[in-house]
Amino acid sequence: MTAANLTNDPRLESWIPVAPNGDFPIQNLPLGIFSRAGSAPRIGVAIGDRILDVRAAAEAGLVDVCDRPLLCAPTLNGLFGAGRQTQRILRDRLSALLRAGGDSALREARTDALLVPAGGVTMHLPLDIGDYVDFYSSIEHATNLGKLLRPDSEPLLPNWRWIPIGYHGRSATVVVDGTPIVRPSGQRKPPSAAKPEFAPTAMLDIELEMGFFTGRGNQPGRPIRVAHALEHVAGLVLVNDWSARDIQAWEYQPLGPFLGKSFATTISPWVVTLDALEPFRLEGPRQEPPPLEYLSGAPACTYAIDLAVELQTSQMRAEKAAAFEISRTTFARMYWSVAQQLAHATSNGALTRTGDLFASGTISGPDPGTYGSLIELTWRGERPIELPNGETRTFLQDGDEVTLRGWCERRGARRIGFGAARGRIVPAEA
Amino acid sequence: MTAANLTNDPRLESWIPVAPNGDFPIQNLPLGIFSRAGSAPRIGVAIGDRILDVRAAAEAGLVDVCDRPLLCAPTLNGLFGAGRQTQRILRDRLSALLRAGGDSALREARTDALLVPAGGVTMHLPLDIGDYVDFYSSIEHATNLGKLLRPDSEPLLPNWRWIPIGYHGRSATVVVDGTPIVRPSGQRKPPSAAKPEFAPTAMLDIELEMGFFTGRGNQPGRPIRVAHALEHVAGLVLVNDWSARDIQAWEYQPLGPFLGKSFATTISPWVVTLDALEPFRLEGPRQEPPPLEYLSGAPACTYAIDLAVELQTSQMRAEKAAAFEISRTTFARMYWSVAQQLAHATSNGALTRTGDLFASGTISGPDPGTYGSLIELTWRGERPIELPNGETRTFLQDGDEVTLRGWCERRGARRIGFGAARGRIVPAEA
Numbered sequence: 001m002t003a004a005n006l007t008n009d010p011r012l013e014s015w016i017p018v019a020p021n022g023d024f025p026i027q028n029l030p031l032g033i034f035s036r037a038g039s040a041p042r043i044g045v046a047i048g049d050r051i052l053d054v055r056a057a058a059e060a061g062l063v064d065v066c067d068r069p070l071l072c073a074p075t076l077n078g079l080f081g082a083g084r085q086t087q088r089i090l091r092d093r094l095s096a097l098l099r100a101g102g103d104s105a106l107r108e109a110r111t112d113a114l115l116v117p118a119g120g121v122t123m124h125l126p127l128d129i130g131d132y133v134d135f136y137s138s139i140e141h142a143t144n145l146g147k148l149l150r151p152d153s154e155p156l157l158p159n160w161r162w163i164p165i166g167y168h169g170r171s172a173t174v175v176v177d178g179t180p181i182v183r184p185s186g187q188r189k190p191p192s193a194a195k196p197e198f199a200p201t202a203m204l205d206i207e208l209e210m211g212f213f214t215g216r217g218n219q220p221g222r223p224i225r226v227a228h229a230l231e232h233v234a235g236l237v238l239v240n241d242w243s244a245r246d247i248q249a250w251e252y253q254p255l256g257p258f259l260g261k262s263f264a265t266t267i268s269p270w271v272v273t274l275d276a277l278e279p280f281r282l283e284g285p286r287q288e289p290p291p292l293e294y295l296s297g298a299p300a301c302t303y304a305i306d307l308a309v310e311l312q313t314s315q316m317r318a319e320k321a322a323a324f325e326i327s328r329t330t331f332a333r334m335y336w337s338v339a340q341q342l343a344h345a346t347s348n349g350a351l352t353r354t355g356d357l358f359a360s361g362t363i364s365g366p367d368p369g370t371y372g373s374l375i376e377l378t379w380r381g382e383r384p385i386e387l388p389n390g391e392t393r394t395f396l397q398d399g400d401e402v403t404l405r406g407w408c409e410r411r412g413a414r415r416i417g418f419g420a421a422r423g424r425i426v427p428a429e430a
Numbered sequence: 431m432t433a434a435n436l437t438n439d440p441r442l443e444s445w446i447p448v449a450p451n452g453d454f455p456i457q458n459l460p461l462g463i464f465s466r467a468g469s470a471p472r473i474g475v476a477i478g479d480r481i482l483d484v485r486a487a488a489e490a491g492l493v494d495v496c497d498r499p500l501l502c503a504p505t506l507n508g509l510f511g512a513g514r515q516t517q518r519i520l521r522d523r524l525s526a527l528l529r530a531g532g533d534s535a536l537r538e539a540r541t542d543a544l545l546v547p548a549g550g551v552t553m554h555l556p557l558d559i560g561d562y563v564d565f566y567s568s569i570e571h572a573t574n575l576g577k578l579l580r581p582d583s584e585p586l587l588p589n590w591r592w593i594p595i596g597y598h599g600r601s602a603t604v605v606v607d608g609t610p611i612v613r614p615s616g617q618r619k620p621p622s623a624a625k626p627e628f629a630p631t632a633m634l635d636i637e638l639e640m641g642f643f644t645g646r647g648n649q650p651g652r653p654i655r656v657a658h659a660l661e662h663v664a665g666l667v668l669v670n671d672w673s674a675r676d677i678q679a680w681e682y683q684p685l686g687p688f689l690g691k692s693f694a695t696t697i698s699p700w701v702v703t704l705d706a707l708e709p710f711r712l713e714g715p716r717q718e719p720p721p722l723e724y725l726s727g728a729p730a731c732t733y734a735i736d737l738a739v740e741l742q743t744s745q746m747r748a749e750k751a752a753a754f755e756i757s758r759t760t761f762a763r764m765y766w767s768v769a770q771q772l773a774h775a776t777s778n779g780a781l782t783r784t785g786d787l788f789a790s791g792t793i794s795g796p797d798p799g800t801y802g803s804l805i806e807l808t809w810r811g812e813r814p815i816e817l818p819n820g821e822t823r824t825f826l827q828d829g830d831e832v833t834l835r836g837w838c839e840r841r842g843a844r845r846i847g848f849g850a851a852r853g854r855i856v857p858a859e860a
Contacts, residue, residue, distance in 0.1 A: 131602050136685060149684075157683050162626050163617055167685040168598040168692070172561050172781045173650070182651035184778035187593055187722065196592050198722050198777070220603070221612035221859055247778070253587050254579075255566060255597040256686020262598070263778040292617065292628050347628070348614035348677065348693040349859065351602040429651055429779065 007095040008279050010414045015100045015107060016115065018048035023407065023417020026099050029091055030235070030270035030419075031076055034121040041074045041124045046270050046419070047098055050115045052106075057097070057114050062105050065093045076126050076271065080215040080234040081354035084274070087215070087234065091275055123269035125176050126237070127213055127355035132174055132265070133345060134209075134241060134359045135166040137336035139285075141364035144376045149249070161289060164336035164344045166361075169241070170262035174357060177269050177421050183398060183428040184263040186247035200428035201244035203381075204396040208309050208372035208404055209239035210331050211359035212338055213271060220351045226298040226343035230274060232352070233338060236303070238268035238404045238421040239359045245375055245395070267357070268404070268421040276416055280304040280408040284337050291340070294347055298339040305331035305418070307363060307406045309372070313391055314399030323403055324387050327377060329363055329370040331406070398427045437525040438709050440844045445530045445537060446545065448478035453837065453847020459524050460665070460700035460849075461506055464551040471504045471554045476700050476849070477528055480545045482536075487527070487544050492535050495523045506556050506701065510645040510664040511784035514704070517645070517664065521705050553699035555606050556667070557643055557785035562604055562695070563775060564639075564671060564789045565596040567766035569715075571794035574806045579679070591719060594766035594774045596791075599671070600692040604787060607699050607851050613828060613858040614693040616677035630858035631674035633811075634826040638739050638802030638834055639669040640761050641789035642768055643701060650781045656728040656773035660704060662782070663768060666733070668698035668834045668851040669789045675805055675825070697787070698834070698851040706846055710734040710838040714767050721770070724777055728769040735761035735848070737793060737836045739802070743821055744829030753833055754817050757807060759793055759800040761836070828857045 006012075007027065014026040024030065024046040034051055035041040044051040057063050058071035066086050070078040079086065097106040106114065136142055139156070142165075146155025159165065183204060189196035215234035218224050224232055241261060248260025284302035307330060310323035336344075341360075346352055362372040371377045374395055378384055381394035396402070406418035436442075437457065444456040454460065454476040464481055465471040474481040487493050488501035496516050500508040509516065527536040536544065566572055569586070572595075576585025589595065613634060619626035645664035648654050654662055671691060678690025714732035737760060740753035766774075771790075776782055792802040801807045804825055808814055811824035826832070836848035 131600050159619075159626075159680055159683065162619075163681055165681070165685055165688075167688055168600055170561050170598055170780060171601075172783050172786070175650075182779050184780075185653075186778050189589075189592075195719070196589075196722065198724050220605075223615075223859070244778070250589055251593055251595070252684070252686075253589065254682070254686070255595055256682075256684070258595075258597055259775070259778045259780070262775075262780045289625070292626065294628050345689070345692075348616050348674070348689040349612050350600060350614075350689070350692045353602050356602070429653075 007091055007275065010412060013100045014047055014098045016048045016050055016098060021415060022048060023419055024048060025414045026095060027414040028272060028276050028416045029094050030272045030276065032126050032270045033075060033124040035124065036116065036121055043071060043073065043076060045094055046118065049118050051118050051121060052098065053114050053116055057106065060109055062097060062109065063093055065089050075128050077128055077355045080127065080213060083216045084231050087273060088275055091273065123176055125174065126269060126271050129171045129174050130353040130356045132169045132171040132357045133166050134169045134361060135164055135336065135341050136361040137164055137334050137341065138361055138364050139335040140366055141362040141372060141376065144364060144371065148375060148380050162292065164341050166345065167256045169265060173262055174265045174267060176267060179266060179423060180426045181242055181264050181423040182426050184244050185428050186244060186259050187250055188246035189250045196250060201246055202395065203245035204425065205243045205245050205374045206309065206402050207241035207243055207362040208307060208327065209241055209359045209362060210236050210305065210406065211239040211267060211357050212236050214352050214354060214356045217353045218346055218351065221349040223349060224342055224346045224352070226295055226339050229339035229342040230299060230301055232342060233274055235271040235273040236277065237271055238406050238418050240266040240402065240404050240421050240423060241359060242266065266421045266423045268419050270419050272416060272418055277303050277408065279413040280410065280416065282332060285333055285335060287335065295340045295343060298337055301337045301339045302332050302334055303408065304410065305406050305408050307331060307404065310403040310405065311393065312401045313387065313397065315391060316389060319389060321389055326385055327369060327371055329365045329372060331363055333365060334360060334363065396425050398425050400425050437521055437705065440842060443530045444477055444528045446478050446480055446528060451845060452478060453849055454478060455844045456525060456529050457844040458702060458706050458846045459521055460702045460706065462556050462700045463505060463554040465554065466546065466551055473501060473503065473506060475524055476548065479548050481548050481551060482528065483544050483546055487536065490539055492527060492539065493523055495519050505558050507558055507785045510557065510643060513646045514661050517703060518705055521703065553606055555604065556699060556701050559601040559604050560783040560786045562599045562601040562787045563596050564599045564791060565594055565766065565771050566791040567594055567764050567771065568791055568794050569765040570796055571792040571802060571806065574794060574801065578805060578810050592722070594771050596775065597686045599695060603692055604695045604697060606697060609696060609853060610856045611672055611694050611853040612856050614674050615858050616674060616689050617680055618676035619680045626680060631676055632825065633675035634855065635673045635675050635804045636739065636832050637671035637673055637792040638737060638757065639671055639789045639792060640666050640735065640836065641669040641697060641787050642666050644782050644784055644786045647783045648776055648781065651779040653779060654772055654776045656725055656769050659769035659772040660729060660731055662772060663704055665701040665703040666707065667701055668836050668848050670696040670832065670834050670851050670853060671789060672696065696851045696853045698849050700849050702846060702848055707733050707838065709843040710840065710846065712762060715763060715765060717765065725770045725773060728767055731767045731769045732762050732764055734840065735836050735838050737761060737834065740833040740835065741823065742831045743817065743827065745821060746817070746819055749819060751819055756815055757799060757801055759795045759802060761793055763795060764790060764793065826855050828855050830855050
């Protein structure tokens with residue numbers, strides 16, 4: 001059994017209590033950036049409802065397995081840039097420190113300063129994000145959008161089954177879980193109007209996505225081959241690509257989405273590494289026609305991640321009603337895989353740097369309850385969602401809070417969770 | 431006369447020799463990042479054929495007008511982030527040090543270490559670029575592309591006269607003047623082919639553009655108003671947005687350009703500040719219909735910049751033939767202005783950071799000799815360009831070198847130049 005497999009062993013238990021169905025057992029060990037009042041942002045590892053302060057542990061001499069500056073940095077860029085093997089070595093060491101019957105050094109240290117209650121910290125973006133790319137890799141989503149936006153033609157465009165279609169988004173507006181989302185204003189023009197108007201969006205939507213962060217980058221002019229792509233991927237997060245559909249519809253021809261998307265993209269704070277996800281890696285759906293050679297021969301690299309979208313309105317909060325699940329789907333059916341996306345994005349030689357974020361595109365399944373956006377779930381507002389308290393929703397209202405959740409579960413493995421990516425809508429600026 | 435006007439006075443002369451038609455008289459004072467062998471990249475100012483080492487001058491106590499760390503940094507982000515007023519104060523001081531009859535402190539110092547011959551240095555990207563946006567603001571270019579790509583419909587789409595159309599490009603692949611351009615490979619599918627192929631692009635093109643760098647950014651959720659936009663703009667550079675037309679044509683529906691553009695974008699190394707360009711600021715063309723209120727009331731902020739594209743093939747280099755000018759146009763006719771572009775890009779509240787690059791889109795005039803791309807100049811290859819040595823070109827061949835140049839000239843002002851943005855095509859990776 002390799003070291004990586006040992007750290008995934010479902011029989012492992014931490015000496016720190018972890019709820020049976022918690023997101024962060026010792027098999028997970030996701031990395032993030034946190035701070036306490038009065039202290040600088042630093043690397044942490046989630047374990048149960050605690051966070052191991054990796055910088056403090058390194059400074060105490062407990063994690064001498066890689067260069068200390070990588071562990072004491074305010075972002076994960078340095079650590080992830082060092083490559084998958086460094087990530088694995090760190091994972092082994094953290095697992096040994098945190099597991100029952102492992103290395104007792106951490107347990108014997110002053111653990112109160114090293115293990116912080118997760119409830120009392122501020123989470124930050126885990127990396128300095130260089131470029132942000134958003135794909136369009138769910139065949140069900142692309143088909144649904146085609147039906148909605150181009151009702152008179154074939155829903156799937158001719159290039160879709162050949163190319164992992166994608167575009168660049170705005171990296172400056174990627175924000176972490178919990179950041180309020182200001183309703184954006186913009187130009188919109190209903191087909192019946194003579195001219196456009198500038199106003200707060202009336203069609204504020206979500207997009208349920210997963211995203212991966214690159215670890216080691218490539219050299220300019222040197223594509224990352226699909227067979228080696230996973231060695232350049234550090235881990236995954238939840239992504240909510242907030243979208244203003246009325247702004248998007250009026251602006252997007254011919255150069256694609258711009259202000260309808262660029263106001264905000266929310267990610268979950270904990271990067272779940274590919275090593276933690278290894279027990280949930282599987283073959284994706286059969287691709288027909290077979291992809292071109294540069295996209296062929298990828299390792300199985302779809303992941304069996306269950307996903308949910310929850311909505312809580314301000315009235316529900318006043319009534320102390322729990323958030324209501326409006327969609328449940330899976331990442332496992334995505335047509336284009338992580339490895340194909342990265343190989344495609346660099347196939348023209350484009351430079352990828354550590355900390356680039358590549359999102360999957362909206363993840364929709366075949367049935368209405370499995371769609372990953374409100375425009376699909378409500379069929380552009382024709383079929384409002386009924387909430388348990390009698391309210392209805394087509395697009396988002398001010399005060400609505402959306403939470404994305406993701407987790408992996410299967411018999412014979414411990415549950416691996418992603419935490420949450422939340423955002424609450426606040427009114428447009430006057 | 432304000433300080434800013436004094437620095438633009440055409441009667442000013444530097445005690446450093448400047449050729450009568452040189453790009454860098456004392457009225458220009460563009461900022462860039464350079465290094466010499468064995469020394470770290472640092473801020474410099476171009477004057478004649480020399481570069482004033484701003485870091486060394488600051489360390490010698492000659493430029494004590496703003497915080498020294500801003501002047502000793504390896505990029506211009508800190509300095510530009512401090513705002514236009516700081517830029518103006520620095521400009522005043524540099525002008526005083528460099529002009530005949532001004533402050534003699536620099537002249538009396540050991541100027542050989544402070545004033546470096548420009549021929550012996552390496553130029554770097556002037557800023558760490560956060561996000562890169564490319565607009566589409568020339569009505570002539572948008573009309574030409576419409577005719578070429580959608581021959582059976584109205585060339586200008588209905589949104590074009592209402593919205594400064596733009597999209598996000600890849601900031602990682604913005605490179606400085608002189609960086610070799612590797613011919614990209616990618617998917618392409620001629621309409622007659624049954625399926626796409628992956629191969630080096632056969633339609634490698636240029637796009638002649640100008641770009642502006644943001645200085646002080648905005649707060650998230652707070653648009654930059656069009657009336658104040660120029661206070662957030664630090665200066666302009668030349669931009670060549672290299673484009674692979676065959677890759678772009680097959681991939682761009684429905685989310686816009688991606689790999690057809692993301693392999694490289696070349697900029698000129700010297701940022702010409704808005705203060706230097708002030709004598710060349712003018713009203714842009716009349717906009718009909720009148721723009722919506724959030725795009726109205728901008729200050730005059732088109733700039734009378736003459737632009738040229740030169741091409742030199744490897745055969746021409748072997749024959750020692752000079753580069754041949756294939757296009758001559760002007761920035762002054764751009765439909766959407768710098769202030770409108772920045773106001774629009776932040777109208778949804780999107781965060782803009784110091785060092786974001788906003789390019790204008792291809793700059794084309796009304797006549798064939800004024801087009802800013804080969805796809806327009808050769809009308810998608812139908813009308814090859816004839817070079818003086820008998821060679822012809824439709825799209826670029828390996829070994830071709832393209833140089834963009836830009837300059838401002840008018841009676842009663844000193845010529846202000848942008849230097850060059852050059853790139854030579856090297857063969858595709860095997």
